[in-house]
Amino acid sequence: MVKIKKGGIREAEIPSSSMADIAFLLLLFFLVATVIDVDSGIGIVLPEFTEDQELVPISKDRMAALLINENGDVLLDKEVIAIPQIKEALIPRIESKLEQPKNKKLIVSIKTDRKTNYNLYIQALDQVRLAYAEVKDKVSFEMYGKKYLDTNDEERKEVREKVWEIISIAEPEKVK
Amino acid sequence: MKFEKKRASTKQNIPTASLPDIVFMLLLFFMVVTTLREIDVFVQYKLPEAESLEKIENKRLVSYIWVGRDGRIQLNDSIVQIDEIQTIMYRKRVELPQVIVSLRIDKGSEMGIVTDIQQQLRKADARRINYSAYIKE
Numbered sequence: 001m002v003k004i005k006k007g008g009i010r011e012a013e014i015p016s017s018s019m020a021d022i023a024f025l026l027l028l029f030f031l032v033a034t035v036i037d038v039d040s041g042i043g044i045v046l047p048e049f050t051e052d053q054e055l056v057p058i059s060k061d062r063m064a065a066l067l068i069n070e071n072g073d074v075l076l077d078k079e080v081i082a083i084p085q086i087k088e089a090l091i092p093r094i095e096s097k098l099e100q101p102k103n104k105k106l107i108v109s110i111k112t113d114r115k116t117n118y119n120l121y122i123q124a125l126d127q128v129r130l131a132y133a134e135v136k137d138k139v140s141f142e143m144y145g146k147k148y149l150d151t152n153d154e155e156r157k158e159v160r161e162k163v164w165e166i167i168s169i170a171e172p173e174k175v176k
Numbered sequence: 177m178k179f180e181k182k183r184a185s186t187k188q189n190i191p192t193a194s195l196p197d198i199v200f201m202l203l204l205f206f207m208v209v210t211t212l213r214e215i216d217v218f219v220q221y222k223l224p225e226a227e228s229l230e231k232i233e234n235k236r237l238v239s240y241i242w243v244g245r246d247g248r249i250q251l252n253d254s255i256v257q258i259d260e261i262q263t264i265m266y267r268k269r270v271e272l273p274q275v276i277v278s279l280r281i282d283k284g285s286e287m288g289i290v291t292d293i294q295q296q297l298r299k300a301d302a303r304r305i306n307y308s309a310y311i312k313e
Binding site for chain 1: 192195196199200202203206207209210224226227228229230231232235238276278279281282283284285286287288290291294295297298299301303304305306307308309311
């Protein structure tokens, strides 16, 4: 009599040793494909476009006029200044206007020529922003005893109202 | 006297069973972080450096304008002429009222082109802009 042999039960397993390799491949792909994008920059809001501009007289001591010409010379209220000094020069002027109502606070106006280098403009704008940031820090420290970035939304609003940031970007003059 | 080697009787294997899990976790992290670049940039540019930077939190709101070293302008995915910006951006702005325009302008550019772009954006009423810059060390 023929004995029917029963096959032994084979171990049915999916080999998982290469799983790690596959995962590593995927990982490598994503590592290579990742672009950690710089999405940081200096944010501003442009003024509304109007056809007819009305001229509002502004008293001289309210204005801090920054002029950058095409050679890279910088004038702050008609005096020559180096770009890294702008911050220090502006801070006392911003502070002197802190107690004034909103429509009397300092206006920083940045004006360039059409041929001015963009990098210089950004450096100057950066200095102005830094000056404001420093004053904001100082004010929030006096009011709440903490830095501006550590304040909550309400406190931040208060500080912002007090140090009202007005940066005016003047249009370059037409070439004569 | 005979010296006997001291050896633990257990197997000396690092357990690799959890290796895939660890790798998958890494993988997941990168998959979540990755934004595959869907825009090809045709212009060459080098951003300026600055200190008082802020991050754009919401990437969906952003439209990009590049200005290359040679003065060519790319708006999102195509090279455009300066006076086309207004129409394109206006359409965009109707779709997405809170659009932020990120300006990635080569640091050697002249202000003339920057101002022209800004005028176009003002006319298109896309007024929130962001001068893209690297952080200064």
